[in-house]
Amino acid sequence: MRYVIIGAGTAGLEAARTIRKEDGSARISVISADTYIHSRCMLHKYIAGERDEVQLDFTEDNFWDKFDINWMKGVKVCAACPEEKVIVLETGEKVGYDRLLLANEADSFSPPVGELRKASNVFGLRNLSDAQAIVKEAGHAEQVLVIGSGLVGLDAAYGLLEKGKKITIVEMAPQILPVQLDDHAAEAYQKLFERAGVRFILGRKASEAVCGHDGKIHKVTLDNGEEIPCDLVIVAAGVRPSSAYLEGSGIACERGVTVDTHMQTNKPGVYAAGDITGLSGIWPNATEQGRVAGKNMCGIPEMYTDTFAAKNTINFFGLVTLCVGRIREEEGDQVQIKEDRRQYKRAILRQGKIEGILLQGDISNAGTWQYLIKNRIDISGIQKDIFGISYADFYQVDETGRYEWVV
Ligand SMILES: Cc1cc2nc3c(=O)[nH]c(=O)nc-3n(C[C@H](O)[C@H](O)[C@H](O)COP(=O)(O)OP(=O)(O)OC[C@H]3O[C@@H](n4cnc5c(N)ncnc54)[C@H](O)[C@@H]3O)c2cc1C
Incomplete structure (x- = not known):
């Protein structure tokens, strides 16, 4: 089976990794305009002179050989023809595929201001x-x-x-x-x-x-x-998904390339993951979308379910903040705040459920908050200060010794 992945960012490479794990005989090609693998999240370190090009690489040593992937670097894809199962490179060369992943990012948006x-x-x-x-x-x-x-x-x-x-x-x-x-x-x-x-x-x-x-x-x-x-x-x-090269391909695009829960586009055998889908604009989500797409491309059905909430981690000057879910309150919400010299925490609740959490200074228990939001757990029965909540408040040990969710 020939797998072609457009984009060597986290979505594309996670898909490639996943495909190799599931299909030992797969022929995998990754095509990227980039000539260096690099984390966008680390570009400020390059600007500051703290890291060079090579130190921005987020893959493990020997990645291409280890996963037996053919990397066509410094090459731009300029068209896709799903009916013929080929993509067209800037050079005019056509590359055939059985399964195609579009993981080629979003572009910076420049507002139309003067020149x-x-x-x-x-x-x-x-x-x-x-x-x-x-x-x-x-x-x-x-x-x-x-x-x-x-x-x-x-x-x-x-x-x-x-x-x-x-x-x-x-x-x-x-x-x-x-x-x-x-x-x-x-x-x-x-x-x-x-x-x-x-x-x-x-x-x-x-x-x-x-x-x-x-x-x-x-x-x-x-x-x-x-x-x-x-x-x-x-x-x-801001950014805009870079899907212009798909014009005329019949691949459906709205805010980005449209995908179903299996990360498949409207064209059979064509998948999309990462910023190009417009589903999210952050690293962990792009990675997870790449993994899920990779599974489905190998015929192993898996759904992408992490669409529940925005998630952001910010760290400047050593001050760390984590936000999950909504940050703006709406009419009918209940807002709880805890603040001292060390931290600022703000939770938005609606009908006993957490809709959004912001943790600044101290982001411990982040996993619990994420779980509560994702699974829409009703915490109205909890009597204690909600900022003291942890997993222990929701689990009990059943008669076989296993932990079970009790809320
Ligand atoms: C400055 C900056 C800071 C960020 N900071 C954070 C952060 O702190 N936390 C966080 O979670 N997220 C952050 N993000 C967002 C995060 O980097 C992205 O969500 C993530 O990189 C998306 O991964 P991706 O694989 O979809 O695309 P990308 O990583 O953008 O990779 C896209 C790939 O597609 C290739 N490509 C594009 N067009 C073509 C073409 N026509 N033909 C062939 N190849 C093509 C590119 O060369 C590249 O290899 C930041 C982004 C930026 C720009």
């Missing part, structure tokens, strides 16, 4: 090549403007702080990390970044940017008319 998209000193941060371009440009830049204060924007700023740059971050929401955190937890990070020298402008949008004679943007104008001088601009305003 941002055509300037030579404006970058997204998605791939190693973006990080390399940022490092090169940063070599002769003093003032950096970051548009967007989500995880990617803060990662970029974090890396560039190490290089001693003067950084301004513009965010249209009234707080930083608006998708991931409530305003209180976000403020803790804002203070840490400010202490390190970063200036934040919240509740404002970039509205104009004009290239100079050198093809670079030297100032960006905000929607209140304020002009921010800059030598380097990083746009971290």
Whole structure:
């Protein structure tokens, strides 16, 4: 059986690993535009100069030989023809398959503001090549403007702080990390970044940017008319699944490539996993989707069930935060908060069930919270402080000595 995987990120490689475990005689090819295997989550360390290209690799030693996988690196796929069971490479070469996995990520989105998209000193941060371009440009830049204060924007700023740059971050929401955190937890990070020298402008949008004679943007104008001088601009305003090459293939796409619970697309033998599905934008989910897709590609039915809730772990300046589920409260919710010098914890409950948890400073018992949210466990019978809940509150030992769930 010929398995072809487009994308050498965590989704693609986890699928390849899984296929090899299930099918010893499989012929597996991974095709990637990347020439280095790298963790996107570690790109800030590359920008900061703390890791080189090789140290961003997240695979085990000898990965390709160990799993007997053919890696076609530095190669872009530009079309897929499911009816003929082939994909087309940029070179015009066609590659046939029996099972195909689309695991080729999302692209940075650059908002249509003035000449941002055509300037030579404006970058997204998605791939190693973006990080390399940022490092090169940063070599002769003093003032950096970051548009967007989500995880990617803060990662970029974090890396560039190490290089001693003067950084301004513009965010249209009234707080930083608006998708991931409530305003209180976000403020803790804002203070840490400010202490390190970063200036934040919240509740404002970039509205104009004009290239100079050198093809670079030297100032960006905000929607209140304020002009921010800059030598380097990083746009971290979100991502879009990179599914343009599938146009005309008949593979259904909405927010991303549409998949069923088995990670299969509408075309037989074609699967998708990771950021390209638009199901989630985080590493652990992409990995799990790759594993599930790999199983199904081998004919072993398994469902992807981890769609229950958003999950994020954030760590800047040693302050760690974990969020699972909803962070915004809605009418009818009950919110419980615990805070002291060491930690901030906030739970959103609805009809006795936890809908969302935010743990900052102390993320112990994270597994319990995840379990309670995923399985929609009713905890209204628990009398103690809910922040003291642990697995022990829900299990009892049955007569055979096994633990059983009792709520
Ligand atoms: C800066 C940054 C920081 C992040 N931090 C975190 C974090 O702290 N925690 C977290 O959980 N998640 C984080 N994420 C998100 C996480 O990295 C992604 O969810 C994860 O990498 C998705 O994996 P993937 O396999 O779907 O795609 P990717 O890892 O993006 O891999 C995609 C692969 O597809 C290849 N490719 C793309 N187009 C083509 C083509 N046309 N032909 C051939 N190959 C192609 C690429 O070369 C690459 O090999 C971060 C992302 C970024 C960008």
